[in-house]
Amino acid sequence: MVERQSWIKSISLYLLLLAFLFPFLLIVMNSFKKTQYFVDNPLAFPTSFSFDNYISAFKSMQFPQAFVNSLLITVISVLIIILFSSMTGYLLVRFKWKVNNVLFYVMLASMTIPFQVIMIPLVMIYGNMGLLNTKTILLFMYTGFGIPFGVFTFHGFIKGVPYELEESAFIEGSSRFNTFFRIILPLLKPVIVTLVVLDVLWIWNDYLLPSLVLLSPEHRTLPLSTFAFFSSYSVDYSPLMAGLIMTIIPVLVLYLFLQKQIIKGITEGALK
Template sequence: MDTEKNINLSQRQLKTKSQPVSPKLNHIKNIKSWGIFMAACVLFVLYIFPFALILINSFKSRLEIVDSPLALPSGLNFDNYREAYKTMNFTTAILNSFIITVVSVTLIIVFSSMLAYFLVRWRWKINNIILLGLIASMIIPFQALMIPFVSIYGRLGLLNSKWTLSFFYLGFGVSLATFMYHGFIKSIPVELEEAALIDGASRLQVFWKIVFPILKPITTTIAILDVLWIWNDFLLPSLVLVSDEQRTLPLSTFYFFGKYTSDFGLAMAGLVLSIIPVIIFYIIMQKQIIKGVIDGAIK
């Protein structure tokens, strides 16, 4: 009897599959697919237009930009790039940005992951208050805190330092990173840690050798978000870094905007030079970016 039922079900499924789809349904599906394609094309043009405009105008002189900003350049003139490279002190600026970004992101990942592990595994009542406090701190805008920070640290003589800036980034970035780590660590089975503790491992060894490798997807996601944030940040470095030797890439592009005049050709070339390292980083980390976002979403 069971075999006969299975045969009948399979025959019904074959009949339903073999039934032709009506032309109206095909027409509706084609319209939807074309509508989605056109919407994607429009969004692509809107997103790519500012970058294309910057790239095109970076090869023009100031008069050409003022005369026809949307026209193509008459030729590939790299004088703007050479002048921008010298004016920005590009080598020093990119080195400062690299040091600040690497140190800040490393501090955020280390402290946030350990704090999230503590909040999840040690079930103290105060841990919920700490987590709520971290989440609530994300609501406070930086503009409400920048004047007290600058005045206090200026009196202490701690401004104009890359390490002070990295400490600021740690304070502003630890909340979101801890919140993201907290949700991920809750999905890790406790039995893995208990087995390691029975084998004689300490808590630090359990975290760094067992828990932290499992956090690779969310760590990649946090690292990418923080790298893009810190590398492109302008406001906080402009308040902390005073001397020209400490300037980052976004601050160096400010050389081209004076009080009464602005050299847009050099500014566009400087912006392109500032964007190139981020594009290279994205190309190298493309697989990790997609994998980290997907794994983080699944968790």
């Protein structure tokens, strides 16, 4: 009976895995077809494997420039979010100021507001000020939207760090700043890795916010560069599929390298 239940459980997990992987596998298959064959039967296997679609996507998307734009925006935004949210979380936990609880709950409340509610006023305000179409404003917006969740996550982890570690450092003459970066921050590695992956997935794949802010073609990120495959009356699907695969690969590689730390961070977060 136990073996039967284990067998049923394994089959169910494999079916669930296949259901999650099916859209990705479908994109991979169709990235090797011609658009005509894709329209005729998107579920059929490709008759031959040609990289012409990838070459076409690389040129049409201006992939090197779009990749650099996405990389700069993602890396800088994530670094700023991790730095400021960790320091803010530490301040809210260790300094018993009355205003800290107010600030913390205001940040939590801001996480419940959908971006779609504020995107039009946000774009109108920055547009009237002439601040759109720059990577700096996009970085500023990503930082503002990402820090509340980062503070919430770090807040829970730092509460579980014994204060005695810091007291020992203070006795040895260490400053508050030095203690945070040399003692507290290394202990937060699991949650840092988890937040890095979550924020990279969000910023790297984001289409809506860059489409509202970055108006010039030279500023486009990889998701925006897929505009190259859309015309007024048709869509070149197969190179589009190849472009999507090329966009996904960097994030997929990052996840494969950091998957152990991600699982550890999620597990420790659940325990805390």
